[in-house]
Amino acid sequence: xxxxxxxxxxxxxxxxxxxxxxxxxxxxxxxxxxxxxxxxxxxxxxxxxxxxxxxxxxxxxxxxxxxxxxxxxxxxxxxxxxxxxxxxxxxxxxxxxxxxxxxxxxxxxxxxxxxxxxxxxxxxxxxxxxxxxxxxxxxxxxxxxxxxxxxxxxxxxxxxxxxxxxxxxxxxxxxxxxxxxxxxxxxxxxxxxxxxxxxxxxxxxxxxxxxxxxxxxxxxxxxxxxxxxxxxxxxxxxxxxxxxxxxxxxxxxxxxxxxxxxxxxxxxxxxxxxxxxxxxxxxxxxxxxxxxxxxxxxxxxxxxxxxxxxxxxxxxxxxxxxxxxxxxxxxxxxxxxxxxxxxxxxxxxxxxxxxxxxxxxxxxxxxxxxxxxxxxxxxxxxxxxxxxxxxxxxxxxxxxxxxxxxxxxxxxxxxxxxxxxxxxxxxxxxxxxxxxxxxxxxxxxxxxxxxxxxxxxxxxxxxx
Amino acid sequence: xxxxxxxxxxxxxxxxxxxxxxxxxxxxxxxxxxxxxxxxxxxxxxxxxxxxxxxxxxxxxxxxxxxxxxxxxxxxxxxxxxxxxxxxxxxxxxxxxxxxxxxxxxxxxxxxxxxxxxxxxxxxxxxxxxxxxxxxxxxxxxxxxxxxxxxxxxxxxxxxxxxxxxxxxxxxxxxxxxxxxxxxxxxxxxxxxxxxxxxxxxxxxxxxxxxxxxxxxxxxxxxxxxxxxxxxxxxxxxxxxxxxxxxxxxxxxxxxxxxxxxxxxxxxxxxxxxxxxxxxxxxxxxxxxxxxxxx
Numbered sequence: 001x002x003x004x005x006x007x008x009x010x011x012x013x014x015x016x017x018x019x020x021x022x023x024x025x026x027x028x029x030x031x032x033x034x035x036x037x038x039x040x041x042x043x044x045x046x047x048x049x050x051x052x053x054x055x056x057x058x059x060x061x062x063x064x065x066x067x068x069x070x071x072x073x074x075x076x077x078x079x080x081x082x083x084x085x086x087x088x089x090x091x092x093x094x095x096x097x098x099x100x101x102x103x104x105x106x107x108x109x110x111x112x113x114x115x116x117x118x119x120x121x122x123x124x125x126x127x128x129x130x131x132x133x134x135x136x137x138x139x140x141x142x143x144x145x146x147x148x149x150x151x152x153x154x155x156x157x158x159x160x161x162x163x164x165x166x167x168x169x170x171x172x173x174x175x176x177x178x179x180x181x182x183x184x185x186x187x188x189x190x191x192x193x194x195x196x197x198x199x200x201x202x203x204x205x206x207x208x209x210x211x212x213x214x215x216x217x218x219x220x221x222x223x224x225x226x227x228x229x230x231x232x233x234x235x236x237x238x239x240x241x242x243x244x245x246x247x248x249x250x251x252x253x254x255x256x257x258x259x260x261x262x263x264x265x266x267x268x269x270x271x272x273x274x275x276x277x278x279x280x281x282x283x284x285x286x287x288x289x290x291x292x293x294x295x296x297x298x299x300x301x302x303x304x305x306x307x308x309x310x311x312x313x314x315x316x317x318x319x320x321x322x323x324x325x326x327x328x329x330x331x332x333x334x335x336x337x338x339x340x341x342x343x344x345x346x347x348x349x350x351x352x353x354x355x356x357x358x359x360x361x362x363x364x365x366x367x368x369x370x371x372x373x374x375x376x377x378x379x380x381x382x383x384x385x386x387x388x389x390x391x392x393x394x395x396x397x398x399x400x401x402x403x404x405x406x407x408x409x410x411x412x413x414x415x416x417x418x419x420x421x422x423x424x425x426x427x428x429x430x431x432x433x434x435x436x437x438x439x440x441x442x443x444x445x446x447x448x449x450x451x452x453x454x455x456x457x458x459x460x461x462x463x464x
Numbered sequence: 465x466x467x468x469x470x471x472x473x474x475x476x477x478x479x480x481x482x483x484x485x486x487x488x489x490x491x492x493x494x495x496x497x498x499x500x501x502x503x504x505x506x507x508x509x510x511x512x513x514x515x516x517x518x519x520x521x522x523x524x525x526x527x528x529x530x531x532x533x534x535x536x537x538x539x540x541x542x543x544x545x546x547x548x549x550x551x552x553x554x555x556x557x558x559x560x561x562x563x564x565x566x567x568x569x570x571x572x573x574x575x576x577x578x579x580x581x582x583x584x585x586x587x588x589x590x591x592x593x594x595x596x597x598x599x600x601x602x603x604x605x606x607x608x609x610x611x612x613x614x615x616x617x618x619x620x621x622x623x624x625x626x627x628x629x630x631x632x633x634x635x636x637x638x639x640x641x642x643x644x645x646x647x648x649x650x651x652x653x654x655x656x657x658x659x660x661x662x663x664x665x666x667x668x669x670x671x672x673x674x675x676x677x678x679x680x681x682x683x684x685x686x687x688x689x690x691x692x693x694x695x696x697x698x699x700x701x702x703x704x705x706x707x708x709x710x711x712x713x714x715x716x717x718x719x720x721x722x723x724x725x726x727x728x729x730x731x732x733x734x735x736x737x738x739x740x741x742x743x744x745x746x747x748x749x750x751x752x753x754x755x756x757x758x759x
Contacts (some may be wrong), residue, residue: 001733001734001735002734002735002736002737003612003734003735003736003737004736004737004738004739005725005736005737005738005739006739006740006741007738009717013598013600014752014753014756014757015753016598016600016607016609016673017752017756018749018752018753018756019609019741019749020609020611020671020673021748021752022741022745022746022747022748022749022751022752023611023741023745023748024611024666024669024671025748026742026744026745026748027611027669028666028667028668028669029744030744037742039742039745040739041610041611041612041613041616041734042610042611042612042739043608043609043610043725043728043736044608044609044610044611045607045608045721045724045725046607046608046609047602047606047607047717048600048601048602048605048607049602050602051599051600051601051602051685051686052599052600053597053598053599053600053686053689053690054596054597054598054600054756055595055596055597055598055690056570056571056593056594056595056596056597057594058593058594058595059594059595059596059597059690060690060691061689061690062688062689062690062691063759065688065689066688066689068688069685069688069689071685071686071688071689073689073757074756074757075755075756075757075758076594076596076756077755077756078594079594083666084664084665084666084671085570085591085664085665085666086570086573086589086591086662086663086664086665087620087623087662087663087664087665087670088589088620088665089570089573089589089590089591090510090588090589090590090591091590091591091592092503092506092527092567092590092591092592093592095503095506095507095509095510095590096499096502096503096506096530097502098506099501099502099503099504099505099506099509100501100502100505101498101499101501101502101505102498102501103501103504103505103537105466105468105469105472105504105536105537105538105539106468106514106537106538106539107466107469108466108468108514108536108539109466110465110466112466112515112539113541114466114467114535114536114541114542115532115535115541115542115543115544116517116541116542116543116561117543117544117545118543118545118556118557118560125556126553126556126557126560128543128557128560128561133465133466133467133536136467137465137467137470151481154485157524160523160524160546160547161522161524161528161529161532161544162520162521162522162544162545162546162547163546166524167532167544170524171529171532172467175471175483175529176470176474178474178478178481178483178493180481180482180483180484180485180490181483181484181485182485183484183485183486183524183525183526183529184524185523185524185525185595186523186595187691188691189691190691191691199485209693209695210693213693319560319561320560437694437695437697437698438695439698440695440696441696442546442548442696442699444695457552457655457703459549459550459551459552459553459699459702459703
């Protein structure tokens with residue numbers, strides 16, 4: 001059998017699309033033209049002479065950036081019916097086209113699971129959190145007088161709907177409050193700035209690192225716009241300096257909330273009319289919070305302990321994991337694994353993840369305390385502290401990962417010296433490692449599990 | 465009350481409310497509800513029932529909203545997860561929840577294909593979106609495409625197996641002894657990908673697109689074109705390796721070419737003869753190229 005070989009050694013990125021499409025098209029058309037010689041099976045070998053990207057029609061590209069970097073852009077046009085599609089898959093559009101637009105929905109009870117959302121916390125394999133219809137409806141109720149909206153409001157969430165914060169606060173709440181939702185499938189700070197202005201967004205849902213990106217994109221220029229009423233931040237702690245700079249640049253407050261996947265997002269939110277910076281705010285309606293010591297006794301205000309939560313927003317449990325569910329859910333109280341305190345006005349402050357606490361020589365050591373100190377050093381941009389087993393696991397050491405500020409040089413001795421001045425001796429890090437980046441989740445949390453020893457990259461598929 | 469009924473009720477009461485804004489267009493509640501019904505009916509026709517798990521791996525698009533609420537109306541369980549997830553992460557979720565269907569982007573299909581043999585519950589891959597992304601770099605990427613009649617292979621499984629075998633033979637010949645291929649579409653050394661391919665179909669044709677990584681791929685230039693949050697840059701691209709990294713030397717382009725050509729000839733029992741595009745193909749090529757470059 002003879003096949004045709006087509007060489008394209010001086011190609012450009014558009015050829016990756018154009019040659020096979022042309023061959024396929026001519027071949028299909030050729031079947032209907034009897035006089036034409038049939039086009040044979042064809043192999044195309046392509047070598048590209050300049051850098052390029054071939055992108056789908058919905059991908060946001062920066063053409064200016066491409067010109068600057070000398071990168072070609074080729075856009076794959078929207079495929080209609082009859083254009084090539086991944087083999088043995090079903091087209092969502094065709095599935096919808098063929099179906100009726102009326103339906104009597106199932107009579108589910110509120111206690112049935114509506115969504116299963118996987119979360120790994122900072123360690124372990126991800127567990128499926130079962131959230132019920134009632135959980136989502138309770139979250140809508142709970143935030144009524146704290147996330148204040150009118151039907152004129154336009155929400156925009158740059159947090160993925162796949163994350164509970166995006167799903168509950170960015171989609172379900174605004175939808176059932178009959179606000180409009182501006183959909184942002186792919187986010188870039190500059191585009192977002194344009195859209196905030198152009199589409200009169202009034203409530204923005206984002207995570208701390210996105211607010212930080214927006215500030216960089218705004219480059220200190222004022223971007224005050226009357227439509228933006230306030231912003232909401234969650235999923236990881238929001239530095240007070242970001243809140244302040246944001247208010248100055250955009251003229252809007254960022255209210256911070258606190259919640260877990262297990263609590264259908266927010267259980268505490270900083271109320272707009274009485275924000276306490278640094279706090280994650282007051283408990284929302286219908287939810288109870290208590291802070292307890294290691295004997296499960298409630299501690300007095302301003303004393304730290306583990307945070308427990310109760311209410312209709314609490315998950316049904318972890319999917320197929322009754323043991324793990326019982327471990328965190330006792331008498332309707334959910335152990336959050338977060339350490340914090342409540343002040344006398346009931347405002348909640350989060351200080352630490354329980355699992356991150358390092359136990360060294362009998363002392364409980366707070367990585368957050370060391371991280372805060374390290375970050376206060378003018379040459380340190382970001383720091384993460386984890387426990388590190390040494391001497392075949394017999395000793396626990398403190399290991400600090402540090403990203404220096406751009407253009408700064410810093411030595412281990414400098415860091416250790418700084419810590420010794422300001423920390424008790426047993427809290428001074430034993431090991432320092434400088435890095436250019438730290439592993440982060442899509443919602444901006446430093447992934448400490450990836451910094452610990454023996455970390456296995458979950459993305460990798462092994463042979464066996 | 466449940467989420468499906470609530471949407472139904474709201475759509476009846478406030479049909480004209482603008483619920484979603486997408487690409488400059490508004491989608492009103494009644495239209496949203498109808499689209500949700502269409503998708504729910506479509507899923508129902510596939511056999512999705514109350515209690516079934518349906519994975520959703522989509523960005524914040526109207527299709528996400530339709531998928532989520534279609535599940536709610538059917539009493540199915542929506543399992544949304546991040547579009548940045550890769551191999552093992554997706555495998556764990558789909559296996560653990562036993563999803564019967566996944567709704568995802570066309571561009572994520574190769575990732576799902578690769579793990580599908582281990583997912584016995586997964587019956588349907590439903591796709592949407594024009595979000596594919598291919599980086600082409602003269603130094604590090606090498607592309608091969610085949611446009612062939614479906615009848616060359618018995619079925620798609622055989623097609624994936626044969627092309628996988630051909631590439632393994634080619635890489636072995638280049639000296640990559642550790643190369644392995646098990647699942648649809650991904651050749652690996654250790655846990656890292658060194659080449660990947662996928663099949664598209666149109667009428668009676670398969671289009672197979674193969675990319676091989678020749679030398680270390682540095683995506684940093686591309687990040688000035690496709691904006692990615694700096695914190696997650698290392699998560700955007702799946703773990704890769706390259707011929708040069710594994711072999712400690714870079715074969716010449718001619719070496720690649722002759723190796724791959726003879727692997728294809730042996731693997732499929734065909735002879736490849738140099739040819740060029742016909743007049744019709746040339747016209748089609750110009751048209752597609754102009755379309756691709758249009759702003």
